[in-house]
Amino acid sequence: MNNKRYIRTIALIALLLVFGTFFKLPYYVTMPGTAEPLRPLVEVEGGYKEKGKFMLTTVRMGQANLFSFVFAHMSKYNELYRIDEVRQQDENDEEYTYRQLKMMENSKETAIAVAYKKANKPVSYRNKGVYVLYVVDNMPAAKYLKSGDQLVAIDGQRLNDADEFIQYVSGKKKGDRVRITYKRSGKEKTATLTLAPFPNEKNRIGLGVSVMTDHDIVTDPPVHIESDDIGGPSAGLMFALEVYNQLVPEDLTKGYDIAGTGTINIDGEVGPIGGISQKVIAAHKAGADIFFAPNERGAKHSNYKEAVKTAKDIGTKMKIVPVDTFDDAVQFLQKLS
Template sequence: MRHLTTMRPLPYRRQLLWRRIAIVLGAVLLFLLVFGVPLPSLYAFLPGPARDVGRLINVSDKPTFSSEGKLYLTTVRVDTQVTFAEWVADSLDPDRSIVTKGQVIPRGQSLEDLEKVQRAEMQESQRLAQEVALVALGRQPPSGDGALIETTVEELPADGVLRPGDVIVSVDGRPVQTACDAGQAVSAHGVGERVTLQIRRAGELEAFELETVAGPDTDAAVIGVSLSDVNYDFDPGVTVDFKTGHIAGPSAGLMFSLALYDKLNAGDLTGGRRIAGTGTIGCDGEVGPIGGVEQKVAGAEAEGVDIFLAPTADAPAARRAANDIDVVSIATFDDAVEYLEELS
């Protein structure tokens, strides 16, 4: 007995073939969209490596001292090619943060512009760290011929009163040698207090009285000027070379200053411990806030660090991110040195 097999019409078989091809192509396209195509305007902050700062600083012309422990600077890796799959994974990982491009790159700038700015900030942080550490070790503070007003900030007290090119030579009757001197003298006032400035303008001395206000990004008293030094002079008495490679930005300032201080000081600042940290350093030793502290804590923990030094403003977030590391709030360079010396 024969069985007859009914053949499908050729057009139907072709239609089925194209349907299967479409499904495969759709799956490939979906895979590429999920795993291969970056989402526009989304970046991710990831834990970066913790680096032994002592290995990044070379000192000439002076004897240096080794330590039993180590000091680490911490970094954040920025992923600028976040896919949908990475966005989902990073959103579920407490050590990673998804941010918008606008949170990383200021409006009107490119990534290349930002990198250039951050390289300049790194150089400035190294200069300030060297200044702070060496003055703490007994070198004479920097000197100069006043603080040059570069710009004034719109709608703040100096706007329309002081001018670019004016040089501040005294604050409240105290001589000003550097921009740092002027900034410290103004911020020593409470918000709403009046400050008297003597200005050199076109070769003539003039006096102005301004009322301080809270700064846009700080609670400290400001008058709304950006300053630079006039005939700045500082003799470090030692040659310091920072080998930081591709690391950029100002956030290693605190750890640079501590590592340099430790190298030139006979005592062991580490007390045999592994100590990491972050924070900008000001000319007066003030430690300023930074971004990505959660990722820096994670990077320090991955390195097996014992203690993490965090700027006061970032300490709460650092403590929330910490699992097996002690987070210590630090306001100034002197605070950090005092804490570490007591610990050791």
């Protein structure tokens, strides 16, 4: 009898563990990730060496199960977000991942352009086509297109840029039909779609597809960045610093371990990111000496101010440095002893 009760108890515990692990909640949980050296990921042909290192900081994120949901409520630096705060409307996991990887690609290319211009090196772009980022459910495109498809033409007009597609479709009205030529897995297909109102925006007409222009960046000397499966645009600043440091004789690291985060645009402006506290913790654990944080022009609740608060809370000796532009970071490093 006792054996049967024991077996039932073990089975119940096992069932609860399986349920708690594999049952997914409508939340994402984020936590401190890692701070990894950029030099193994970034290679400028014939680039200069460095004594210290620039580091890429990450945040770990996944859909919450029962255990991670409870732990997030107990941990100060684990955060919960509703799915609709992370994904766009009607975006599935595959589309979200694809969008994040494409954002990383764009971030890398922008970082390279900023670094090469700063170093007075040649840089240009070569378009590779227009691609689908994600498709809205219950819209015309959902029947034919999916994330990753290349849009070749619309009504027989070749597409080289996403803006061409957007402008053409925006000139249409409800009920108009357009013929889309697209490629998937190397095979070219054609579909005729009828423009319709968006489900929650009756005054907005379209096909229900988000698109982007994909392109290669051409540089002299050549540069290669291997970001594997890292997604999102938040490493732009650090990629730009690593590329620039390999292009110029002066070693900006001067032997320091330098972490940081922030998006970057083609003008070298640094933008805010999510998970700044978690990235400060990751950099601290990796032994960074300096951490660059987006200053947001001194905004009341800027990334920089949150980073300073977190640094004080965890008792790190790492110096938190505010930056609004790529030049801010370069000038700070140039003044280091």
